[in-house]
Amino acid sequence: MKVMKKGRRMDEVRQMKRNYYVEKSFILLTLTTLFIFLFSWGGAAAYEIAWPSEQRLAANTKIGGVDVGGLMESEAEEVLQEEKERWKNSSGLTLALFDEKVVLDAGAIKFDVTKSINIALENGSIPLQATIDQPAVADHLDRFSFTNLREHVSVSDLQNRLTTISDITESDFTQLDAAAYFNEEARLEKKTFNQVTVTMDGAAPTYLEKWTNQLDGYTIDPTTSFSLMNALEERDVSVFDDPSLDVLASAFYQVLAETNFVLTERHINEALPAYAEMGQDAHVDPNGKDLGFYNPNIYAYEWNLSVEGNQLKASLQGFPFLHDYSMITRAEETIEPRTIVRFDPTRSAGDRQTLTDGENGYVADVFREVRNQENTVMKETALAQDYYPPEHRLEEWSLQNRSDMADEISEQTWEEQNESADMQPSPSSPDKEDSSGETEDNRPEESMESENGVTEEDNESEDIEEDAPVKGYD
Numbered sequence: 155m156k157v158m159k160k161g162r163r164m165d166e167v168r169q170m171k172r173n174y175y176v177e178k179s180f181i182l183l184t185l186t187t188l189f190i191f192l193f194s195w196g197g198a199a200a201y202e203i204a205w206p207s208e209q210r211l212a213a214n215t216k217i218g219g220v221d222v223g224g225l226m227e228s229e230a231e232e233v234l235q236e237e238k239e240r241w242k243n244s245s246g247l248t249l250a251l252f253d254e255k256v257v258l259d260a261g262a263i264k265f266d267v268t269k270s271i272n273i274a275l276e277n278g279s280i281p282l283q284a285t286i287d288q289p290a291v292a293d294h295l296d297r298f299s300f301t302n303l304r305e306h307v308s309v310s311d312l313q314n315r316l317t318t319i320s321d322i323t324e325s326d327f328t329q330l331d332a333a334a335y336f337n338e339e340a341r342l343e344k345k346t347f348n349q350v351t352v353t354m355d356g357a358a359p360t361y362l363e364k365w366t367n368q369l370d371g372y373t374i375d376p377t378t379s380f381s382l383m384n385a386l387e388e389r390d391v392s393v394f395d396d397p398s399l400d401v402l403a404s405a406f407y408q409v410l411a412e413t414n415f416v417l418t419e420r421h422i423n424e425a426l427p428a429y430a431e432m433g434q435d436a437h438v439d440p441n442g443k444d445l446g447f448y449n450p451n452i453y454a455y456e457w458n459l460s461v462e463g464n465q466l467k468a469s470l471q472g473f474p475f476l477h478d479y480s481m482i483t484r485a486e487e488t489i490e491p492r493t494i495v496r497f498d499p500t501r502s503a504g505d506r507q508t509l510t511d512g513e514n515g516y517v518a519d520v521f522r523e524v525r526n527q528e529n530t531v532m533k534e535t536a537l538a539q540d541y542y543p544p545e546h547r548l549e550e551w552s553l554q555n556r557s558d559m560a561d562e563i564s565e566q567t568w569e570e571q572n573e574s575a576d577m578q579p580s581p582s583s584p585d586k587e588d589s590s591g592e593t594e595d596n597r598p599e600e601s602m603e604s605e606n607g608v609t610e611e612d613n614e615s616e617d618i619e620e621d622a623p624v625k626g627y628d
Contacts, residue, residue, distance in 0.1 A: 209275055217270050218282025219321030227271055234267045234282070241322035248327040249294060252475060253414050253450035256297045257327065262290040263316065281318035288313055295332070300476045301527045306340035307332060331452060333473070342473045346458055349469035350408040352401055352429050358461045362398040365391055366459040366466065369402075373456045374449045379418065382406055382438055382445040395439040401429060403445045405459075405468040407436035410447045411481040411522060413470070417537055419446035426516055426542050433483040433520040433540055477532070478525040483540075489515035491544040501552035508549050515544030 208227045215223040220237045222230040242260040249256045263284050270283045291313050295304040312335040321328070333342045368389040374380045382403055386393050393399060400423060407420060411433075421437040421444075436445050449455065455472035491512035501507075518540050524533040 211271070211274060212278060214279070215274055216279040217274050218280075218319050219323040220282075222271075222274070227275075230271050230274075231267050234270070237322050238265050238267065238282070241319075245322070245324055246327050247316065247319075248329045249298075249332045250329050250452045251298055251300065251303075251332040252452070252473075254298050254300075255329070256294050258286075258294055258316070259290075262286055262294075263319075265319075281320045282322055284317045284319055286313060286316050291316065298332075299526070299532065303332070306337055307335050308337055311335050329452070344472055345474050346469050346471045347474045348409045348412055349458075349467060350405055352405045352408075352466045352468075354401060354429055354464045354466070357464050358401075358466060359396075359398055361396075362402065362466070363461040365393065365399075365402055366461050369457055370459040371456060373454050374447075375454050376449060376452050378449055380410075380415070380447045380449060381419075383440065384444075393440055395441065397427075399439065400427065400435075400437050401466055403436040403438040404430050404434060405466050407445055408434050408481070409468050409470060411537065412479045414450060414475060414477070414479060414524075416448040416450060417446075418448055419444050420538060421445075422538075422540055422542075424542070425513070425545075432486055432516060432518045433481060433538075435540065476527065478529075480523050480525070481537070482521050482523050483518040484521060486518040487516070489517060489544045491515070491546045493547040493549060495549045495551055497553040497556055498550050499553040501550070501554075503552050503554040505552045506549060506555070508547065510545065510548040512547030513545040515542050517541045 210224065210226055211222050211230055213223045214221075217230070217234060218237070220234055222233055225233065242263075246260060247258040247263070249258065263286050266283045266285065270280060273283070274280050288309050291309050292304045295307055295309070312330075312332070315330065315335070319328075336342060365386065368391045369385060372385050372389065383393075404427070411417070422435045423437045426432065427435055437443060438445050453473050455470045458467075458469045458471055460467050491514060493512070520537040520540055522535045522537055523531060524535075526532050
């Protein structure tokens, strides 16, 4: 009995030891597992803190117009850096004002690609963020020809706009209107300016009034060409060759000649009209003669036209120019008519008759003068050289008085007059001018009648034609 009890006790001791070792091993295994778990979790957390993992940009995300949707941050940065360099080399930003443009130096703009990506992770598509110093902005404004432009512009507002590049994928320059950042007191406002009045001898015909009504409000778009005949055609106006059409053309020309518009085509009449002074005349007709200008500005301009009695009034509406443009004439010259004499064998001795009294001719150089706000002449541009030939005086004498020519005008005087005529200026034909504004040398030749009048003694016969001409005199 005692032996059995002792055996049971030994078994219980062994079982207790076995259970102890099992519990100890379980505790050790549990602690080991917990340690490994905590070490792994803590290490990952520490790694995340020290080296945070990249995020992926949302699908369809664009930064500065560049598609970076679905890319990791590093991938997006690489793509943006490449596009940024390409944009700097082939494109850029341009400040524009009227007909002037200033390209921003590529080195003046500093791009912040990392900041752009971080903002895009939270907000989606955004412009590419950049920085530019205010002194650099002011320096670019000083490159315009307009006096003290930086004083009229909110440099801080313009700087803020330049720091957000909306699209660097464009292959052309992004243009910013500098006038959009003018201070309140300097802000441009559309006005009516350059009003001219052309006064006719009599009341304006009804069809001229119809033409002006149809063209009233016609808009010349930015950086486009203007053609008077095309404008009439666009408004479905039926026109015909008539002096009133020249009145309309002259009004248009006088308005645009005192702007920065570029003259591309202009013709003048054979004689200076009563309603125009030298340099103010323009001639058009539906058979190919037009009046053309090019608008170099980034702004549109609208025509204001009206007819009141015998007056046609024309003006432009839009942003008034910061420079003053005026049309001037120089080297004006009056050309006196020559007198051409022809002999009529049917007239009795001493019988003379003036067939045409003759009219003076005129020639002048036409310029456009540009002055700044300080009234200093900045530039002069030659527009044309207008030439209106004289209408020569024509007299008819009796053939029996032919010998009197030598008494009234010596042969030496004839030679001097011919030489003087050859040295006269040779401006354009009155109704032709090339697109550059410089006129062609198509001045009509002096009448050949004076070249053929002197005959040899053996040619003095009764069979001389009635209209046989001789040299004229001044």
